[in-house]
Amino acid sequence: MPIVFLLSIALQAACAIHVVRSGRPLYWIWLILVGSYLGVLIYALVAILPDWRHDPRGRNVASKTLKIIDPQRRRRELERQLELSNTVDNRRHLAEESLALGxxxxxxxxxxxxLTGMYxxxxxFMLGLAQAQFGNGNYADTRQTLEALIEANPGFKSPEGHLLYARCLEELGQTEAALDEYRVLADSYPGEEGRFRYxxxxxxxxxxxxxxxxxQTQIRRARLMPGxxxxxxxxxxxxxKMELAQLGDA
Structure with missing residues (x-):
C-alpha cells in the first residue's frame, strides 16, 4: 500500500479524533474524509492551530518542533537582540543558547x-564558563574556574557544578579524588547520572x-521510584544496566 495513502489515513484519523475530543461539529469529519490532504490542511488551519496558540501544551509542542526543524532559530533571534542592545541579559541568553547548542x-x-565589573x-556566569571550558576539553581551566567559583562564593550550591567538578577530576586522571566526589554525588545528585558515573x-x-x-543498588532504587x-x-x-552486563556475574 503506497506510503502517501497510509499517511493520508493516519492524518485523517488524527484529525477525526481531535474533532470528537474538542466537541466540534461532526460535519468536520466528513470534510476531512472527503478532502483527504486538503481537508486535513483546512482543519489544521481553522481548528488545530488556533487551539495550540491558547494551549500551553500546544505552544510547547510547537516550540519543540521548530527547534528540531531549525535549531539555530533562537540563536539568530538572540544575536539580533544583542546587536540592538548589548546588555548583560542579552549576552547571558546568547551564551546559554550557545552552550545548549554545543x-x-x-x-x-x-x-x-x-565576568567583569560587578559580575x-x-x-x-562562572559555572557557565566552566561548562564551556569543559565542552572545549580544557579540563585544567575548568577545574581552576570551579575552584575560583567556590572560593569567591562559599555558600553557592549547584549539583551540576559539583558533577562537573567530579567529571573534570576524572578527565584529568585524578581518579581517587574523582571517586570521592562521585561518592557524595551518588546520594546527593538529583538524578541517576551521579550514581552511574560513580x-x-x-x-x-x-x-x-x-x-x-x-x-545494582541504583537499579533497585529506581524500581521504587515513580514511572x-x-x-x-x-x-x-x-x-x-549495560555496565552491569559488561561486569558480568560476581
Missing amino acids: DYANAQELFQSL VTEPY GRLLARSQRRGEAREVL YYRRKEQSWLKAA
Missing part, C-alpha cells in the same frame, strides 16, 4: 565577557565488586 567556543567567549565573581569509574578502576554493588522519574532517567538507567 558551540562551546562562542559560549566561553561570551561568559568570559560577562566578576557572579557564580552562574559505578562506572569504580569499574574502570578495577574495583568491580564495588562497581557492581553501586549499579515519570524512571522515564526521565531512562538513558542513565539503561547505561547502568
Whole structure:
C-alpha cells in the first residue's frame, strides 16, 4: 500500500479524533474524509492551530518542533537582540543558547565577557564558563574556574557544578579524588547520572565488586521510584544496566 495513502489515513484519523475530543461539529469529519490532504490542511488551519496558540501544551509542542526543524532559530533571534542592545541579559541568553547548542567556543567567549565589573565573581556566569571550558576539553581551566567559583562564593550550591567538578577530576586522571566526589554525588545528585558515573569509574578502576554493588543498588532504587522519574532517567538507567552486563556475574 503506497506510503502517501497510509499517511493520508493516519492524518485523517488524527484529525477525526481531535474533532470528537474538542466537541466540534461532526460535519468536520466528513470534510476531512472527503478532502483527504486538503481537508486535513483546512482543519489544521481553522481548528488545530488556533487551539495550540491558547494551549500551553500546544505552544510547547510547537516550540519543540521548530527547534528540531531549525535549531539555530533562537540563536539568530538572540544575536539580533544583542546587536540592538548589548546588555548583560542579552549576552547571558546568547551564551546559554550557545552552550545548549554545543558551540562551546562562542559560549566561553561570551561568559568570559560577562565576568567583569560587578559580575566578576557572579557564580552562574562562572559555572557557565566552566561548562564551556569543559565542552572545549580544557579540563585544567575548568577545574581552576570551579575552584575560583567556590572560593569567591562559599555558600553557592549547584549539583551540576559539583558533577562537573567530579567529571573534570576524572578527565584529568585524578581518579581517587574523582571517586570521592562521585561518592557524595551518588546520594546527593538529583538524578541517576551521579550514581552511574560513580559505578562506572569504580569499574574502570578495577574495583568491580564495588562497581557492581553501586549499579545494582541504583537499579533497585529506581524500581521504587515513580514511572515519570524512571522515564526521565531512562538513558542513565539503561547505561547502568549495560555496565552491569559488561561486569558480568560476581
